[in-house]
Amino acid sequence: MTLTISPPATPETPLTEPRRPLRRTGFSVRRTLAYLLLGLLSVAVLVPFAWMVSSSLKLDADVFSVPVRWIPAEFHWQNFTSIWSRIPLLTYLRNSVFLSLTITALQVLTGSFAAYGFAKVRFPGRDALFLAYIATIAVPWQAYMVPQYVIMQKAGLVNTHLSLILLQAFSAFGVFLMRQYYLTIPDELSEAARLDGLSEYGIWARIILPLSKPALASLALLTFVNTWNDYMGPFIYLTDNNLWTIQLGLRSFVGLYDAEYAMIMTGSVLSVLPILVIFLLGQKYFVQGIATSGMK
Amino acid sequence: MTTPVSAPASGPASGLASGPGPAAAAAPRRVRRRSRTWVGWSFILPNFLGFAALTLVPVIASLVLSFLDWDSYSTPRWVGLANFERMIHNDTFWTALENTAYYAVGHVPLTLCAALGFAVLLNQKLKAVQFFRTALFFPYITSLVAVAVVWNMLLSPDMGPVNQFLRAVGIDHPPGWTTSTTWAMPAVIVASVWRDLGYYMILYLAGLQTIPAELYEAAEVDGASGWQRFRHITLPSLRPTTFFVLIMLTISSFKVFDLIQVMTEGGPGRATLVLSQVIYREGIVQGRFGYSSAVSMVLFVIVLTITMVQFRLQRRSER
Numbered sequence: 001m002t003l004t005i006s007p008p009a010t011p012e013t014p015l016t017e018p019r020r021p022l023r024r025t026g027f028s029v030r031r032t033l034a035y036l037l038l039g040l041l042s043v044a045v046l047v048p049f050a051w052m053v054s055s056s057l058k059l060d061a062d063v064f065s066v067p068v069r070w071i072p073a074e075f076h077w078q079n080f081t082s083i084w085s086r087i088p089l090l091t092y093l094r095n096s097v098f099l100s101l102t103i104t105a106l107q108v109l110t111g112s113f114a115a116y117g118f119a120k121v122r123f124p125g126r127d128a129l130f131l132a133y134i135a136t137i138a139v140p141w142q143a144y145m146v147p148q149y150v151i152m153q154k155a156g157l158v159n160t161h162l163s164l165i166l167l168q169a170f171s172a173f174g175v176f177l178m179r180q181y182y183l184t185i186p187d188e189l190s191e192a193a194r195l196d197g198l199s200e201y202g203i204w205a206r207i208i209l210p211l212s213k214p215a216l217a218s219l220a221l222l223t224f225v226n227t228w229n230d231y232m233g234p235f236i237y238l239t240d241n242n243l244w245t246i247q248l249g250l251r252s253f254v255g256l257y258d259a260e261y262a263m264i265m266t267g268s269v270l271s272v273l274p275i276l277v278i279f280l281l282g283q284k285y286f287v288q289g290i291a292t293s294g295m296k
Numbered sequence: 297m298t299t300p301v302s303a304p305a306s307g308p309a310s311g312l313a314s315g316p317g318p319a320a321a322a323a324p325r326r327v328r329r330r331s332r333t334w335v336g337w338s339f340i341l342p343n344f345l346g347f348a349a350l351t352l353v354p355v356i357a358s359l360v361l362s363f364l365d366w367d368s369y370s371t372p373r374w375v376g377l378a379n380f381e382r383m384i385h386n387d388t389f390w391t392a393l394e395n396t397a398y399y400a401v402g403h404v405p406l407t408l409c410a411a412l413g414f415a416v417l418l419n420q421k422l423k424a425v426q427f428f429r430t431a432l433f434f435p436y437i438t439s440l441v442a443v444a445v446v447w448n449m450l451l452s453p454d455m456g457p458v459n460q461f462l463r464a465v466g467i468d469h470p471p472g473w474t475t476s477t478t479w480a481m482p483a484v485i486v487a488s489v490w491r492d493l494g495y496y497m498i499l500y501l502a503g504l505q506t507i508p509a510e511l512y513e514a515a516e517v518d519g520a521s522g523w524q525r526f527r528h529i530t531l532p533s534l535r536p537t538t539f540f541v542l543i544m545l546t547i548s549s550f551k552v553f554d555l556i557q558v559m560t561e562g563g564p565g566r567a568t569l570v571l572s573q574v575i576y577r578e579g580i581v582q583g584r585f586g587y588s589s590a591v592s593m594v595l596f597v598i599v600l601t602i603t604m605v606q607f608r609l610q611r612r613s614e615r
Contacts, residue, residue, distance in 0.1 A: 048490070111343060114343035138603060151349070166349075264449075291498060
């Protein structure tokens, strides 16, 4: 299930290698206890997933059995083939993929571009502007959701994918995360390149971008997952069924067929699967991205 | 490289196109500063246009809107504090405010303790740390819709696995969870702690990495017990992380929407109705832009106040 992580080429130490040398005492009570505790707690945390997967392979009538059966008596794989015809799942998935990819690309591109201006170019008013960015991170989105909606309504963009793309592609968080990372890149590098006659855009494209691959990957992954999982945005802006994302589709399926437990779980598994794959592939960057956002 | 600047070993100092560009130092100062400003702005502009139009302007507009009487079909009219007066006399608002506070009071300390506990456990030199970390983090990236649906099934009153388990251990009448006005909020809090702890655990793990091993070694030499080491080294060293985690958790608690919307829709009755749902219902469903913005100002002021108080407390503790 897990990936081995090679130490990244970043100044930070990877989070996987605790730096505490413990005395080698062979068998220690404390470590055994730690293992036991962790094992138990991890199992507890994974129970809902086990339930989800196991229910998705049962018949509706067998989902709530007394006593609970964690391993289905027989595996009903046909749930995974029949769901596509029950709801327009393919359309939902396509919309989710399209929105997540577009928003992620824009976010990473404009975010890293802006972060360079904030981190490496000194000009008057820069810090005040950055403060405005940071301040909005602390404002709950709900506090300006309504004016946003009014703007979108006046622009005639409600019930289009474009509304969500515009709303989510220019978040302050992306700029903040990239700037945090750029500050760890020594200024001597850009100075040297300047003396060599490289323009600022050249420095960004040829020096800073290649150096910040880990941070770009972190931001891309975090943005992709957030967009994929977002419920409130699509819920507010998308009314047409053919524009819906997988989250809205899943929710409406629950509302329409609330007794088809197995099918609901099948849909849930399918909505989580892409994220699981992406997460397992890019776990290192997730962890780094989150750790970077917590840096001073 | 034309200049003897020592670039750090980590950087790809080679492979630069060293064109014979005009050395910037030769330009007169004023011109250079002006062009720097322009260059700086040009980097920020693409992102800033979207950010200004759809975040900055709405944030400011929200403040203005809260003093207006404006429905989606009427013309806006300045009414001063009338929206706020209406709010004070509206019990739905008070219920939602209480529920939001209740949720935060449950969610924040529970998530913080769980995240810290797991991080400390994972920071031991154990094999399979990888696996545990993945397992504990996975709920955080699972969509809230799926989380809510699964938890609702797990907690279903008669046949759900949770209540079957409770009956098995001798609790004859387990609560109906999301169908009970008393137990719906605890159920939501449990699901939310389960979901969020992995994220904050990673922040704590990052914090634990920065504690010098020498501190622990010295304490061990002095014969400090495990608990004493945790109490006098780990906790104080993690103070900045704890502060960051507290702020993030508080902000996210007051913003809670998705999980509750999908798990209980604010019900049963108004038992789990929170402020963000009131803002959504009033503003976007009913089109009462002014009133809804007034509620969102309250939400904003609460979050701001709590953040400020936490900042103050942190400063005092650092002295």
